[in-house]
Amino acid sequence: MKILLTVLDGLGGLPVKYGKTELELAKTPNLDRLATESALGLHIPVDVGITPGSGPGHLGLFGYDPLEVEIGRGVLEALGLGLEVRETDIAVRGNYATVRYEGNTPVVVDRRAGRIPTEENRRITQRLSEEISEIDGARIILAPGMEHRFALILRFESPLPPGSEKIRDTDPQKTGESPLPAVGENEDAEKIARIVNRFIEQASEILRDESQANYILLRGFSRRPDIPTFKERFNLKSCCIATYPMYRGLASLAGMEIIKPEGWSIEDEISSLEKEWDNYEFFFLHIKKTDSYGEDGNWKGKVSVIEEFDSLLPKILELKPDVLAITGDHSTPSVLKGHSWHPVPLLIKSPYVLGGTCERFTERECLKGEIGIIPAKKIMNLLRANALLIPKFGA
């Protein structure tokens, strides 16, 4: 039994030219053919009118309720920068900042340290990593991000008590003010806050001679959500094929095994899929660039990624998945240059669909489809049903 969930990130769109959306403008002969013989519809990632971030968007697709399971900012940042987040970890989102000192008191001059170049960030993060590896039993793990951003993980020896991540941001959110101390909302959190404050102290000493990035501000203290894995919930041996760390990270939260394609192209990802086809029952294939171009407002780019995917679709079909889904985690209309609340086109191909309702795989055609408009969190049920994996309910 093979189920393949293909996610074209930010797939849904709005009219950009001649009243047509990116999906409508794209020449997609293979998707068109598939659409005529598949079940089509749309899904609502979180709720009507709600624009999801990547975390909630994927949680829904993986069958979790994104309103119930929260992925903290720190965890998402860490996953996005390729760090593993364990249950013994506190994950934090960091900014390099510029401060001036009034006596010994730091005052924030630039919360983003002038958006230092990413290479500068790498150098500084490397420096901190080398000089600080452990504080009071907490391993210190750092990863550089883009410009001024980085991720911090405090890794402990044993699982942490509930609520121990409830630590206030140290970012005062404006210039001219002093960074705030980390303060825990309870005793367990306070213990960790003390370690955090010691880390800030040591880091600011080390960075004191930097001209721009001479301080750190921390936000979004959070922990890996304690959710049942894909295997536990669905008894499916599952894997994720994705080029970007964040999506691999999100899949790892759901307990999927992670396959790293050899290159960055969709073709590379499909090569990985072919290679791993015999090893798993459930495949989450993530394609990023539809979203990236949407965020840039580059509808032509988005159209070209859709067309590229279409040209490679025959390779996927040759694998003969029992159930094939193609959708997005949310819409990213080029005209909005960002994620949006609009329902996302959804296609499901299996031997057990009506088909014959839609002529193409587009936002407007999907409105005519047999799936209707459903919450994202129900898609996993539909895929498992089409794989004949859900037993009858009641007698």
Added chain:
Amino acid sequence: MKILLTVLDGLGGLPVKYGKTELELAKTPNLDRLATESALGLHIPVDVGITPGSGPGHLGLFGYDPLEVEIGRGVLEALGLGLEVRETDIAVRGNYATVRYEGNTPVVVDRRAGRIPTEENRRITQRLSEEISEIDGARIILAPGMEHRFALILRFESPLPPGSEKIRDTDPQKTGESPLPAVGENEDAEKIARIVNRFIEQASEILRDESQANYILLRGFSRRPDIPTFKERFNLKSCCIATYPMYRGLASLAGMEIIKPEGWSIEDEISSLEKEWDNYEFFFLHIKKTDSYGEDGNWKGKVSVIEEFDSLLPKILELKPDVLAITGDHSTPSVLKGHSWHPVPLLIKSPYVLGGTCERFTERECLKGEIGIIPAKKIMNLLRANALLIPKFGA
């Protein structure tokens, strides 16, 4: 940012002639044009198969869950008769009734006092108001309704304890029986019930010489629901433009400011809208007559109101609202001569819709639209999303 929610009361209908509904029979060139470039769909006011009253119908449109927020009968009656209902008030629905006396015991002969003419009601209510203004610290406020109906408010000096409105109806619901005393279900309610009984006593003394309306029966003791205002929930400076007191009252419960048009026509209401356009961010425009004609079973009348609205639509469009919604609070099919459970057509125009899915604004065309069929309580989210007012959920 301007959001305009236009409610044509009881908008939805059923086939009345040539198999067509009121919306389908109406000639609406302006709505038709708008429909082609808008997001369309239908909303379910309360739940599938549930026929809503005006209270729940509007609560849903205002983004409250009509199954959670209850508006008592007394409050609705008082609002409908133009009374303000404060948090220090107990609102009650009253009937003038006819009793005969057996000794000193009144026995109900007619629960509606022969449906006395409304002018009679006004005279009698005036008389009571003049003779009873206060009982044991409660101000007595009366408003005449149609025929035998009136509203009573007991206004106290300070907010009332929770549950103090739990007072049993005094209407025995049949003739040949004595009116029941007001009885409180708890100590606080019992205190108020004693005031109510004193009011009934005094009123029946005053009315003793009336030939028909010589007694009062009270029902639906209730209080203003304690709900967060529109401003608190959505941070929108909002107003209501409505000709009928009940809808102004419902809007005031949600904390909207009330604009009273100078006349009774749709044109008068739109004049008010134009005048107030710079003063608010959210406008609730209520048009009553679609419902009134529906309730009368007068489908031609309902068609004519729809056509009248259509002819005035260009004036609304000239204001260039950022987000424009047109819908009803429920359906009132002329063939049913009353409210019904049928989903209500919904149109949303903003720069961020697909459009191109429907050719007209009718029940059947809306089924093809991009919104699908959604609960009424989600509409406010969709309007705010289209106004780009809802921040992204999660990262």
